[in-house]
Amino acid sequence: MSNINGKVYAMNAITPMKPWKTWILRGFFVVLGRVKPLQQDLINLSFIEFARWVVLPRKRFPYLGNGQKREELQYDYLLFFSNFNGTWNQYIDAFSAVLSRGLNLIWRWSEKFPGSVPVTPFKTYIARVQFDTDYYYTAYPRATANDLKSAHIVQASLDTLSQHAQDYTPAQFAEAYLRFVIQVQAHLGETGEAPVVF
Amino acid sequence: MANKSGSVYGLTILSPIIDDEMATPSHDLQIRAYLATLATDDKSPFALAPGTHLARLVVMDDVIYVGMPACEEHLKSKYLVLESNFDGELDNYLGGLADTVPQQLDAIWGHCVAYPGAANRQAFIDYMKACQLDTTFYFAAVNDKSLPDTLRALHTRSAVVDFIADHQGMAPARLQAEFIQFVAELRLEPIPGPGAMAIPRDIKTGGKDE
Numbered sequence: 001m002s003n004i005n006g007k008v009y010a011m012n013a014i015t016p017m018k019p020w021k022t023w024i025l026r027g028f029f030v031v032l033g034r035v036k037p038l039q040q041d042l043i044n045l046s047f048i049e050f051a052r053w054v055v056l057p058r059k060r061f062p063y064l065g066n067g068q069k070r071e072e073l074q075y076d077y078l079l080f081f082s083n084f085n086g087t088w089n090q091y092i093d094a095f096s097a098v099l100s101r102g103l104n105l106i107w108r109w110s111e112k113f114p115g116s117v118p119v120t121p122f123k124t125y126i127a128r129v130q131f132d133t134d135y136y137y138t139a140y141p142r143a144t145a146n147d148l149k150s151a152h153i154v155q156a157s158l159d160t161l162s163q164h165a166q167d168y169t170p171a172q173f174a175e176a177y178l179r180f181v182i183q184v185q186a187h188l189g190e191t192g193e194a195p196v197v198f
Numbered sequence: 199m200a201n202k203s204g205s206v207y208g209l210t211i212l213s214p215i216i217d218d219e220m221a222t223p224s225h226d227l228q229i230r231a232y233l234a235t236l237a238t239d240d241k242s243p244f245a246l247a248p249g250t251h252l253a254r255l256v257v258m259d260d261v262i263y264v265g266m267p268a269c270e271e272h273l274k275s276k277y278l279v280l281e282s283n284f285d286g287e288l289d290n291y292l293g294g295l296a297d298t299v300p301q302q303l304d305a306i307w308g309h310c311v312a313y314p315g316a317a318n319r320q321a322f323i324d325y326m327k328a329c330q331l332d333t334t335f336y337f338a339a340v341n342d343k344s345l346p347d348t349l350r351a352l353h354t355r356s357a358v359v360d361f362i363a364d365h366q367g368m369a370p371a372r373l374q375a376e377f378i379q380f381v382a383e384l385r386l387e388p389i390p391g392p393g394a395m396a397i398p399r400d401i402k403t404g405g406k407d408e
């Protein structure tokens with residue numbers, strides 16, 4: 001089991017849904033995908049690098065023959081995979097506090113979902129439906145989602161200044177450099193080892 | 199379907215694992231044993247093949263029973279889950295894996311039903327696609343930058359931090375000259391490759407309830 005690599009945590013969860021409810025959830029995801037302002041809370045959480053929900057109908061489990069038995073299931077399933085920074089408790093707490101309405105709209109169609117508030121039964125539910133990761137790779141284990149966003153801002157600002165650096169007089173350069181420092185000052189910081197959590 | 203967010207592709211694959219009562223240890227255990235030894239740093243197969251930001255492999259033993267009044271049901275197969283977040287298009291990515299790390303792919307998926315092997319590139323791509331699930335909703339915090347762009351930006355940011363700290367209060371003419379030199383040198387510096395900054399972690403933690 002290896003749910004953590006550097007500063008990122010891999011969460012996997014699977015919940016059963018009555019098949020007729022699946023279509024309501026699909027409709028919600030279509031709206032969420034097309035109306036970008038609805039994603040703002042997810043963006044504002046800013047510690048999720050990648051996340052996905054997959055609705056898996058009971059008759060769509062991959063079947064390849066060759067002696068494999070066909071699944072015979074009553075429920076459709078909702079799979080959830082998240083790559084986030086921080087600890088499990090911090091993540092679920094933040095999800096519950098910031099995204100409770102959105103989470104309820106996603107998981108209320110799953111069997112026995114208690115709601116995302118209060119957080120204690122929500123955590124109990126997530127712990128029950130979570131399964132552990134066996135192998136986890138990240139290309140940038142020392143970076144968080146905020147580090148990635150900040151690094152691209154610093155890179156873009158540096159590229160802009162360096163394009164004109166040779167054309168400026170020293171006084172003009174000093175002014176441009178000051179603007180550059182002001183632009184990037186909130187995005188500086190060192191990536192390093194993650195704190196070990198137990 | 200939402201397999202893509204900007205330029206990033208979210209791949210989800212569920213491969214049925216061979217169920218053979220005669221196999222000792224069972225195929226799912228053999229996959230887990232191999233994954234426990236697989237490098238997660240710059241020697242990872244996902245670092246050697248191009249384009250992967252993050253990826254995981256999970257043996258899914260069964261679906262989860264959530265309690266009464268829900269019905270209890272079980273899968274007939276165990277499944278190997280691959281969740282990957284990568285640049286570009288699916289065929290190129292899968293082909294890149296088959297070209298670069300065929301031995302590792304065979305060691306993992308060789309325990310899955312009807313796996314054709316990575317030596318046959320097209321058969322491998324077709325097999326993976328047959329096991330693919332469409333993502334219903336996909337979120338990527340940064341979805342318009344490639345992996346090389348991101349690694350370069352992280353390296354740049356670290357260098358810029360040092361440059362700014364070391365050049366506070368410097369006279370404009372000298373600051374300009376040193377900045378121009380800094381940028382020129384930065385362009386020539388090798389950028390740490392994917393997974394290169396991994397931290398060895400002997401104690402495996404990260405369970406529920408932390």
